[in-house]
Amino acid sequence: MLNIKCPYCGDRSQKEFAYGGDGTITRPKLNQEISDEEWDNFVYLRKSPRGKHIELWHHIAGCRQWFKVERDTTTHEIFRTFKPEE
Amino acid sequence: MSQNFRLNTGGLINRDKPIEFKFNGKKYIGYEGDTLASALLANGIHLIGRSFKYHRPRGFFGAGVDEPNAKMQVEINGCSEPNINATEIELVNGLSASSQNCWPSVNFDIGAINNFLNRFFPAGFYYKTFMWPKSFWYRVYEPFIRKAAGLGVASLEKDKERYEHKYEYCDLLVTGSGPAGLASAYAAAKNGAKVILAEDKPRYGGTLLTDDVTIDNLSGKDWSEKIVSELKEMPNVIVKNRSQVFGYYDHNMMVMFERTGDHLEKKPKYTPRQRLWYIRAKEVLLSTGSIERPIVFGNNDTPGVFLSAAAKEYMKVYGVLVGKKPIIFTNNDSGYETAIEFKKNGVNPIVLDTREDQNSELINEAKDLDIKIKFSYAVIVAHGYKKVKSATIGKLNKEKIDFENTEQIDCDSICVSGFWTPTVHLASQSGNKLKFNDSIDAFVPDKSKQNEHSLGAANGTFTLQDTLKNSFNTGSEVSKNITKKDEKIQIPNTNERIYSAHDKFWCSPLPKGKHYKRFVDFQNDVAVSDIEVALREGYRSIEHVKRYTTLGMATDQGRTSNLNGLQLVANVEKKIVPQVGHTTFRPPFTPVTIGTIVGREIGKEYMPTRKTPMHHWHEKNNAVWVDAGAWKRPRYYKRGNENLFEASKREAKNVRDHVGVCDVTTLGKIDIKGPDAAEFLNRVYTNAWLKLPVGKARYGVMLREDGIVMDDGTTTRISENRYHMTTTTAQAANVLSHLEYYLQIVWPELNVNVVSTTEQWAGAAIAGPKSRDLLAKLFPKIDVSNEALPFMGYVEGDLFGVKARIFRISFSGELAYEINVESDFGLFMWEKIIEIGEEFNVQPYGTEALSTLRIEMGHVAGPELDGRTIPYDVSLEGLVSKKKDFIGKRSLAKEAFNKADRQKIVGLVPLDRKSSIPEGSHLVENKNAKLPNPKLGHVSSSCWSVENNNPFSLAILKDGKNMIGKKLFAVSPLKNTSIEVEVMSSHYVDHEGKRVRS
Known part of the structure; x- marks a missing residue:
């Protein structure tokens, strides 16, 4: 069970959080002309890197803030956690 | 039967408190402080079970977690449990144990025929034999194997015991209370760190209880008692015995299994049987000690063969002799400690030392005591079927691959010592890649991947002085970094005997023409020949050899067999052990009961139950419940002998004909506030939201980015910048997370705040042609006419002094309203509706009638919005705006959807x-x-x-x-x-x- 430092609340057990997927994805702007391929890349295609990965987590049983976590997917080491705007 | 093998004095048992217990139906007496194993040995019982594959007679081998054989079916307090290690369970009155894996009895076991057919049961036997015909597997082979193999029998009764979970946080967790554990815990505690010290046995002290050492002129036992009592006095320390830390997980999450109840004769009512601790430790100090390695020889699994340290522990802790005519078979000085202990208790042992003539403090002490020592000697084979009677021993040649001469001598036990293996399981679980230490022929921890340090014997440090020095220092260092305090501690003086070098001898060679079974792994019946077969057949990776032969599998995880197995593979492959590598250690280190893992999360405690404020009214009115997520909802209200079909028909009909009332508290409710709330809703929902006036509700559908319908519901504009959103019961939590995601991550520029108010509002839907008449009586001051409160209208009102929100929305397709009041007034509202509605024939209706009403109206719900449908599929195209963009819109343009x-x-x-x-x-x-x-x-x-x-x-x-x-x-x-x-x-x-x- 991971120990995750919520940037708003501090160290908490993984039990309080929900995983939210790849944190590097940017949603296309509203009303933007976009090809099927670009849209599919945004909706479906994700890298599954071995090693460092920036991901989203949601402090679902806490402050309910979404934030980013830089984590090693093989060792589960967490290098840093940060607010989305950082 | 009297306790013939009990010493008159000595040991840590209480001879004033005899305890009666049963083994295989027969009564025996032991003492308070015994384990089941020590009590049986005191009564001269050695034959305790049959082996897994060959059904060979097996006896005790170790004295703690190292024990591979003594798995028993044990009954305590009417609870029957298989595979209990007899060396770990404490004796209590009324305990009843029986042997496993034998029929009809442990003395006469039909399955033992396997032993005589053993050349038909080589490694991989099952894989080779039970292949054809394929259809035989389920019908014939598997049931046969299941019956023939296997250990104990799981009870089919419901477990009546209580199990608990506990969460704890600490600066340092110290696993094991031997010298390393006590010293490091003490140093850290003195620095003010929050320390948990866990000991798996009932007694603290580890090897200090059995080794002849002094610390600051106190005996090991007295020193450990002194330190433990000081630790117990300190408010920053938790000291726990009977507690096995069995798992090392990510980010220093340690899991510990505490045996809280089984050793108590009368367990207080709310004391659990066992407790699972989740401990998040900033630092973990692994002082898990080491386990003695066996030396492999012919028929080394015969009852009466022991680890030499176990024999010593039985004498020193339990006052029990494992034999009166022992052979000590050793490749290092440890065997001499056991020999000296035997001698002190009036027994004459003979020591066979595989080394050439040696001198050391211990050996000289043994010589001074007139103990018979034979250097360059080894046991070749043990004789005796159900108990060791004699042994053939031999003088090793110079290369130690053959014998110069052999002789047979009488004995009743053989105590082996093949040196020590650090217990590195937890370190390995933490991600620490182990390294091989040549000087002790074993793996020790290498670089830490998490915040852990191994200390003392667990780290390959086998002298007391070094162990204490390192442990006090590490305890100080690690805690100092956390507490910023640095208490100086005087490292105590010790008196111990220094060992001479051990011998790498680990397996007695077979004399020419002899084919004795030499077991490497007792629990899984893996002999030297089995591993050789696997290698001959081409298995190379140690992980494959393990799976093919089952070496090191099962509950003891190869605690005594691992290194000998690796050594054998290395020898055959002409490699060295570090080239062979080791198999992976995984939690749990020792078996854990399912009950403990489940804890209290069982039955209705499995998850929280959510009840609406009207729950008890429903209960009183014969509601039959249905689960909606964690909520309990009335499915129907039973009248007389009605069944589901009849009741739901009646309730639905009453809505169509008169008026019904339904508890809709469980619908998700989200309060949406802020100047950009309208813009936000416009992006979230597929339809247009910018022009919804205050006091109006609108039905909305929201999609996922892939175009699939996520949820639907109505949202009402309460005031200029405030909206009240409703979601389906099932999707309430997901929708809130979804909204938060878009507000926090995608469009942080929107000034909007969302918060769940599901539990703040109680809701009642009144539906049917008479609902307006009922509403008028509930809110006499409000104009509820169709003109003043039209479909999708909203007003606030006063329900007999209670503030209420009235929405004219309908799920049933009838003229209908939903009334919300603050949850505390939910029951009040409900009772008023029932009371005043009587003249209009109001009846409560449940989810079944609700479904009937919406289905015949063609309103979609969960079964239609099943994660596969887009709005066009479910007649919601009218709600899809052509003009504006919204979440998931781009996906709707995809070819397959059109x-x-x-x-x-x-x-x-x-x-x-x-x-x-x-x-x-x-x-x-x-x-x-x-x-x-x-x-x-x-x-x-x-x-x-x-x-x-x-x-x-x-x-x-x-x-x-x-x-x-x-x-x-x-x-x-x-x-x-x-x-x-x-x-x-x-x-x-x-x-x-x-x-x-x-």
Whole structure:
């Protein structure tokens, strides 16, 4: 069970959080002309890197803030956690 | 039977408190402080079970977690449990144990024929033999193997015991209370760190209880007692015995298994049997000690063969002799400690030392005591079937691969010591890659991947002085970094005997022409020859050898067999052990009961139960419950002998004819505030939201980015910048997370705040032609006319002094309203509705009637919005804005979603107007067509239409709109039905939606 430092609340057990997927994805702007391929890349295609990965987590049983976590997917080491705007 | 092997004095047991217990139906006496193993040994019982594969007689081998053989079926307090380690369970009055894996008895076991057929049971026997014919596997082979193999029998009774979970946080967790654990815990505690010290045995001290050492002129035992009592006095320290840390997980999450109840004769009512601790430790100090390695020789599994340290522990802790004529077979000085202990207790042992003539403090002490020592000697084979009677021993040649001469000597036990293996399981679990230490022939921890340090014997440090020095220092260092305090501690003086070098001898060679079974792994019956077969057959990776031979598997995880197995592979492969590598250590280190893992999360405690404020009223009025997520909702209110079908029909009919009231508290409610709230809703929902006036509600559909419908519900503009959103009961939590995601991550520039108010509001829906009359009586001051409060209108009102929100919205398709009051007044509201509604024939209705009403109206719900449908599929195209963008809109432009024959929602009625269509039925054109019969769609929801008094279903059907009027078959292989149906509009009642606007 991971120990995750919520940037708003501090160290908490993984039990309080929900995983939210790849944190590097940017949603296309509203009303933007976009090809099927670009849209599919945004909706479906994700890298599954071995090693460092920036991901989203949601402090679902806490402050309910979404934030980013830089984590090693093989060792589960967490290098840093940060607010989305950082 | 008297305790013939009990010493008159010595040991840590209480001879004033005899304890009666049963083994295989026979009564025996032991003492308080015994384990089941020590009590049986005191009574001279050695034959305790049969081996896994060959059903060979087996006896005790170790004295703690190292024990591979003594797995028993144990009954305590009416609770029967298999595979309990007899060396770990404490003796209590009334305990009853029996042998496993033997029939009809441990003394006469039919399965032992396997032993004589053992050349037919080589490694990989099952894989080789039970292959053909394939169909025999389930019917013949598997049941046979299951019966023949296996350990104990799991009870089929419900476990009546109580188990608990506990969460704890600490600066340092110290695992093991031997010298390393005590010293490091003490140093850290003195620095003010929050320390947990865990000991798996009932007694603290580890090897200090059995080794002849002094610390600051105190005996090891007295020193450990002094330190433990000081630690117990300190408020920052938790000291726990009978507690095994068995798992090392990510980020220093340690899991510990505490045996809280089984050793108590009368367990207090709320004391759990066992407790699982989740401990998040900033630092972990692993002082898990080491386990003695066996030396492999012929018939080394015969009862009466022990680890030498176990024999010493039985004498020093339990006052029990494992034999009166022992052979000590050793490759290092440890065996001499056991020999000296025997001698002190009046027993004359003979020591066989594989080394050439040696001198050391211990050896000289043994010589001074006139102990007979034979250097360069080894045991070749033990004789005796159910107990060791004699042994053939031999003088090793110079290369130690053959014998110069052999002789047979009488003995009743053989105590082996093949040096020590650090217990590195937890370190390995933490991600620490182990390294091989040549000087001790074993793996030790290498670089830490998490915040852990191994200390003392667990780290390959086998002298007391070094162990204490390192442990005090590490305890200080690690805690200093956390507490910023640095108490100086004087490292105590020790008096111990220094060992001379050990010998690498680990396996007695076979004399020419002899084929003795030499076991490497007792628990899984893996002999030297089995591993050799695996290697001959081409298995190379140690992980493959392990799986093919089962070496090191099962509950003891190869604690005594691992290194000898690796050594054997290395020898055959002409490699060295570090090249062979080691298998992976995984939690749990020792077996853990399922009950402990489950804890209190069982039955209704498995998850929280959510109850609405009206719950008890429903209960009193014969509600039959249905689970909606964690919520309990009334499915129907039973009257007399009614069944589900009759009751739901009555309730639904009453709504259509008069007025019904339904508890809708469980709907998700989200309060949305802020100047950009309208813009936000406009992006979240598929339809337009910018122009919704204050005091109006609107139905909305939201999609996922892939275009699939996520949820639907109504949202009401309460004031300029405030909206009240409702979601379905099932999706409430997901929708809130979804909204938060878009506000926090995607569009942080929007000034909007969302918060769940599901539990803040109690809701009641009143539906039916009489609902306006009822509403008028509930709110006499409000104009509830169709003009003043039209469909999708909203007003606030006063319900007999209680502030209420009134929404004119409808799920049933009838004229209907939803009233919300603060939760505390929910029951008050409900009772008022029932009381005042009496004159209008109001009846409560449950979810079943609610479903009936929405199905015959063609309103979609969960079964239609099943994660596969887009708005076009479920007649919601009218809600999809062409002008503005919204979440998931781009996906709707995709080709597959716009195919002409795309699935659509339709209604179905059986041609006979009688047969109910099972939900999940497949729609096909020809029920007799050859398989695979092309599937055109499926039935999503079914009801008995109270309006038309016949069954009606909703279905998702390929090219549905063009199929109206066609006849199809709804086939359910599950229910074995095939019903001819007619396809029609999904709106079966009130096509134009007049009633909701009336």
